[in-house]
Amino acid sequence: MAPKDLMIGHPLSSKAHAKHALLYMWKIRKFEDAVEDLFGRGMMHGTMHLSVGQEASPTGVCMALKITDQITSTHRGHGHCIAKGADLTRMIAELLGKEIGYCGGRGGSMHIADVETGNLGANGIVAGGIPIATGAALASKLQKNENVVVSFFGDGALNEGAFHEAANMAAIWKLPVVFVCENNKYGMSNSTEKAFALENLADRGLGYGIPGVTVDGNDVVAVYEAAEQAVQRARNSGGPTLIECVTYRWKGHSRSDKNLYRTKEEIDEWKTKEPIAKFMSLIHEKNLLTQEEMDAVQQQATDEIIAAVNESVKAKAADPAGLEAAVFNAVM
Amino acid sequence: MAPKDLMIGHPLSSKAHAKHALLYMWKIRKFEDAVEDLFGRGMMHGTMHLSVGQEASPTGVCMALKITDQITSTHRGHGHCIAKGADLTRMIAELLGKEIGYCGGRGGSMHIADVETGNLGANGIVAGGIPIATGAALASKLQKNENVVVSFFGDGALNEGAFHEAANMAAIWKLPVVFVCENNKYGMSNSTEKAFALENLADRGLGYGIPGVTVDGNDVVAVYEAAEQAVQRARNSGGPTLIECVTYRWKGHSRSDKNLYRTKEEIDEWKTKEPIAKFMSLIHEKNLLTQEEMDAVQQQATDEIIAAVNESVKAKAADPAGLEAAVFNAVM
Amino acid sequence: MLTMAEAVREAMTIAMEERPEVFLMGEDVGVYGGAFGVSAGMYEKFGADRVIDTPISELGYIGAAVGAALSGMRPIAEIQFSDFSAQAMDQIANQAAKIHFMLGGALHVPMVIRAPQGSGTGAAAQHSQIVENWFTNVPGLKVVVPSNPADAKGLLLSAIDDPNPVVFLEHKLLYKTPGWEPVPEGNARIPLGVSRVVRTGKDLTIVATGIMVKKSLEVADKLSAEGIEVTVIDPRTISPLDMSTTFESVDLTGRLLVVQEGPSHGGFINEVIAQVAGSHVFGSLKAPIKKVAGLNIPIPYAPQLEKAAVPQVEDIYAAANEIVKTWR
């Protein structure tokens, strides 16, 4: 089932749309804050890859997608998952290793999928989802169902062979796939300046005959507009587009990051380009929502996350029994 | 030891250079004819990938290389090997599984290497040599020895992740490597029209910030000129170049090819663009060599191949004893 | 009698006729008919949408097969030589194999990867490997190694039906030869994970797969003429591995010989040995368990070297003979 509140369209096209975009960005932000908190309190296991500061690209892209459109996601995938409409409780529950978690505790943060909302899964392998998205787009073409598939990935993923091979296949077969590169300036510690001999990573598309667009990835409106165009192009058999969303990761790459490869000044500067504030000022300009309405949206996000955490914490832990039987699907 | 007759410079820069270019193209042609003949007579095992019709690109490129410069080659590698200066007898002997063959009969056609002339090896894996060449170029940079490495590969190889990852590394580190794509219109049965959404395959370089050049791959002079520029650029720390040599494979992909994917007309048309005749007419224009001199060069090539075949046929077959000891190098 | 290439083609054709979601993709599987001619004529029959020529991008198109499988299709992806499954290893071992489990069962991956393996064609080290062992230690993959056309057809039909990723490895040298029995017509499926007792005898149990089954049968014939009776078991699916018939047989014969073409260090035969050596039939063993396998070397090019690298009928005969005669 799709969440009742999923909404398609331009973030500034109505009060409802503006609320939706704002709500989802807040949900992502609050979700990540909650994860960091759970980690800090030793309640969560493993590692975490937070997308604080990158809320605009999943939100903007997913507002251009129908519920039947699909996505593939990454290790930094909470935002994509939320924006596509996943249930917050089942997400948190997964992180806590609970039976009701999306993967029954077997996958954790890096492997959450939500079939109902078209999320084919986060992926622990950098660029691992890109050929998969391309194959889902091939299925869409073969099944003639007009679904579009979006593959989210980071700047670092562009240097994997998986991107290359998938991009070319998508181009030659004009598959309904959109490649969304969230360029947050670093692949772990490796800056895009060091990892690429390109100014705009969107130019990577040139080598495949794929149009490339670079947008301000912290501007949910700019992201939506680029995504909407690419999605329509894909849906109309025009083939793939590579969208580069320029953004920034506020937090360390993962738990173990000491931030040795960048300066505090750089981080602080990017905090001034914060996506939620940016969108709120656009809302202001257009006089779409009052401050009270915006505050209420933020509060709603907070409440939803708190409820999800509370419910998850109480849920039953995943049970080791039956692990061996879970390897293969038994249904023909 | 380098072959005595290795020669660097423009194919039309002197009588000697013109003779050299012509001789090497003839050697490649005659070598491939001999291989086909040995196969037909059941004297050779396995399969064969002939480069008849593609003699200009190895010859032109290698005339821009010093003996210490290195190459990596492909399944269709006889031409590269010959042009870099390998010994014809040891090549034929390898194809016949003889002890004196370049690989002692262990590698066959797809794995001939000749360290003395800087050939790091043919490769049975499409695109397998490209990262290796890039690594050799990294070694050259680290060792500051000013060697350049050329990686030869086909059009099909451009769609492998190996090309992608290597090309980007070469670009960001400005490695002294030249990527020579011999676009013979097909990767086995798959035409470049079907496998690429690009007009010029050299445009594949754009996505890495690598300059791309498309040349008539049947014109040994055009190939030399492009290679010479790229090699100098590489040697002067200017980084890699992607050269697309447009050419055509006359013979089937390998032994089993029924040519179902192309027309006889297409093959015939390309035969009119034959590289050796094309070069001879340039020699004529420039009045560099007489017809007699050119005939003598052709005869020399024929004689050398015949001698190599005769010597190889007589040589001792490779001995299965010692195979297990040959897996690891024992010298520290 | 059909050859293995024909039997495989027949299975694919039947499955594609039965189910619109089945399609074939790979390098040169279209007009060319596949490097070994396995899909000859299928492009003409099913068209470019169901017999898809891919660029030379194994990681990409195997990944695309995974994605298509997640979205309701049942791809058969051919890898031209199984050696190139190395290129696609991430999508096979880290994605296809794990998705169902890792995602808590939310999705599954009904796909078949078909690829020829093995030596004997003079194609040298990068085109001649037995790659089974790369996959048998990866939970989530089923690995099938048919030894003859009839089994190949029935097993492939089941592999295509299976809701899980199946790696289906065909020995190149079997493509052009008929088996030892006719290939049943129609959609006669043979279940995965069920071993086959190809021949029964009381003196020795031989477990072998792929091309080594035929060689083992030759050895059994030869020994039979000398009064020694051999059971030959073909597990057919090497992961998951059905050991039931092997346990039964070893319990009876007390002697076990395992045979594979791949290098001796590793491979499915080790799992057979380990399971027997750790089982209740350990007590029935009258002799050490012997293996006949390839040398621990890459496959060399020259025919005389290539032959020396992998087990020949004489090697199996010698080992079998030694076990039976030394351990009475």
Next chain:
Amino acid sequence: MLTMAEAVREAMTIAMEERPEVFLMGEDVGVYGGAFGVSAGMYEKFGADRVIDTPISELGYIGAAVGAALSGMRPIAEIQFSDFSAQAMDQIANQAAKIHFMLGGALHVPMVIRAPQGSGTGAAAQHSQIVENWFTNVPGLKVVVPSNPADAKGLLLSAIDDPNPVVFLEHKLLYKTPGWEPVPEGNARIPLGVSRVVRTGKDLTIVATGIMVKKSLEVADKLSAEGIEVTVIDPRTISPLDMSTTFESVDLTGRLLVVQEGPSHGGFINEVIAQVAGSHVFGSLKAPIKKVAGLNIPIPYAPQLEKAAVPQVEDIYAAANEIVKTWR
């Protein structure tokens, strides 16, 4: 006492000081110091030309390491998690492993691929595998699995000296813990291909590697207190595999238990079993050969599931106890 991360760093540092042709490359090995901090400080010491941060391109940079090795360098290439060796499988298994043999000895490939493997960090199925088995069946690779800091240092020094490609797999959970003995100073090499008898006892032989050695030693202590004396053998190099000490020990104890973290179906323990079951010491066996290994499942995320997936001390104890008590 040094931890394993420190011991590995010390070995790399010594080798790089001794030989200008040694360098380190990999993802985030520079300023970041490696995902597990193994190369911390090395970038500052050796500079950007000898501690090279690569793009996220495992196939590319492992291939580059092969090419550099062919051209006179001795690269140490770190793969951030050994699971990603799948990406580089072609360059490892089809190139690095085969070049020396395939080219008739014309070239050789002196390189080391270092990578952490194993579970226990809550990183789930794509970051927690034991990948040993992908390599042990590929002739031309040496595979080393150190179990403690002292061995890690000495073995890595030898691996860097070795003229052949060596896959060096470090268990992540060992990185931060000291071993059971001090790490020798200086360049004290330990030869590859030589097993180590870590503890001697007459009742049972346990063969284990990596993190399972420590667990097996714990079990041996426990059993010793109960009057049962266990030999613990660590092959250290699992390919090529030195079986000499295992044969000797089994000849004496008559009982063998093999332990690995990786899935039960496959793995180096099967080779140990197969060699013993086929050897002259077969006759000395008083008990079936048992294995304790991981479940045949991908590694799950939640701690309680992850723990259930791989052998714990109790599992080894139970198996050891059963063998010794059942088979007197």
